[in-house]
Amino acid sequence: MEQIIIYIVGTAGSGKTYLTKALADWFDSKRLDYMTVNLDPGAEFVPYSADVDVREWFTLEDIMHKYNVGPNGAQIIGADLISTIYKDIKDEIELNGADYVIVDTPGQMELFTLRSSGEIIVNALGRDRSVMVYLFDPIVSKTPSGFLSLLFMASSAIFRLDIPQIQVLSKADVLTKEELERVLSWSKDPESLYESLSYEKKTLSLELFHMLKEFGFFRPLIPISAIDGFGMEDIYDGIQEIFYGGDDLEKLIY
Amino acid sequence: MEQIIIYIVGTAGSGKTYLTKALADWFDSKRLDYMTVNLDPGAEFVPYSADVDVREWFTLEDIMHKYNVGPNGAQIIGADLISTIYKDIKDEIELNGADYVIVDTPGQMELFTLRSSGEIIVNALGRDRSVMVYLFDPIVSKTPSGFLSLLFMASSAIFRLDIPQIQVLSKADVLTKEELERVLSWSKDPESLYESLSYEKKTLSLELFHMLKEFGFFRPLIPISAIDGFGMEDIYDGIQEIFYGGDDLEKLIY
DSSP: OOOEEEEEEESTTSOHHHHHHHHHHHHHHTTOOEEEEEOOTTOSOOSSOOSEEGGGTOOHHHHHHHHTOOHHHHHHHHHHHHTTSHHHHHHHHHHHOOSEEEEEOOSSHHHHHTSHHHHHHHHHHOGGGEEEEEEEOHHHHTSHHHHHHHHHHHHHHHHHHOSOEEEEETTGGGSOHHHHHHHHHHHHOHHHHHHHHHHTTOOOOHHHHHHHHHTTSSOOOEEOBTTTTBTHHHHHHHHHHHHHSOOOHHHHHO | OOOEEEEEEESTTSOHHHHHHHHHHHHHHTTOOEEEEEOOTTOSOOSSOOSEEGGGTOOHHHHHHHHTOOHHHHHHHHHHHHTTSHHHHHHHHHHHOOSEEEEEOOSSHHHHHTSHHHHHHHHHHOGGGEEEEEEEOHHHHTSHHHHHHHHHHHHHHHHHHOSOEEEEETTGGGSOHHHHHHHHHHHHOHHHHHHHHHHTTOOOOHHHHHHHHHTTSSOOOEEOBTTTTBTHHHHHHHHHHHHHSOOOHHHHHO
């Protein structure tokens, strides 16, 4: 089979690193051939054993000392430095040759989606073989306006990276059953989100929501929990459907 | 007049801090009564004289030592700590009592728009008197997909903070005349963006673009340059129109 690259993308604190571990554990349990890549030079603790780790080349603390900058400057320099070692990362991935490459991206989503290194990495590793798993933070997702905000950020990442996206509701275990059902219903049915927003006195149009749904901006969220591995099989199935399901890829992207 | 709070919001490196300075200088030149607030605990150099500065309470470097965390952790803790001092910040702003309060927000946009401290600050200082100036990074804006990506991030910030937004094209001086005209035309006319995207083989619908325009997602970008102060008057006019223009505020928000 052709190698598939799975980018784990989401805002800071949405659970990217623990999803990477949970997905790796699931691939292990299914005896699937995979490897993990950590692209976050600021990672303090990585709970999985990273086969390729950007921290082999530099860490944010190194950058702070070397360039005499604070944490803000170090994060931007760190993100940009990734583009200087993309060939090395690519070589290490090719040497390993696993069927699935799970890529944990930098802490702040903007660093990967908006700075050019994200694009450079995706191009280098192969855009056609790439998919993004986008994490919705459960706390932000709980309110209708927070959910809509994350939905627009998810779409922003699609436009920028131009690869198919699987949307997951991270840390579903921290929500009550009722909260979980409400968030999932918003992701499936624009009318339910529209109605919930009306209670917050928002003045958006139902017509717009239907159109966003029609063009694939809304898609059913997959609830996951990295704690008990819940939802990993659904992510895997989503990946299979994108690459082997015979669906029109363009349709799935947008 | 009632005090107006102006939040400067944008992704890392989009020029928030220099816009804060340029806007302050312009207010100075017009003898308008203003004050500046720095909410970024990671700011390394602040070119304006901040009347209230979150770094009086803590800096990211303090947090790294005190909590024994790296730069990633410190940024999240720093953003969250802002919510613990919002009363002090509010008191200092009230004590000063300026007509216009220019608020420079943390480096990474996510830290302010997605974590709860942003919402807490906006509520504490007065949502009804608040406006956000959202900066489009010129380098990302240059490509049609980058522009669309930033447009969706801008909308994401509106849903989350629920205050009116003025969209500006930051550092317009780094673009060629041709690039500048193209970006501005995208912001005014969804069809031109749709056409430019078609060259990138995107499969979005013109109908969707028209609808996004109709609901105020597209709005004419104000080109600015913090270097020569270009565009500051347009921002000021935009603020006046929002608060005193008699337009329907809800319409301007969305």
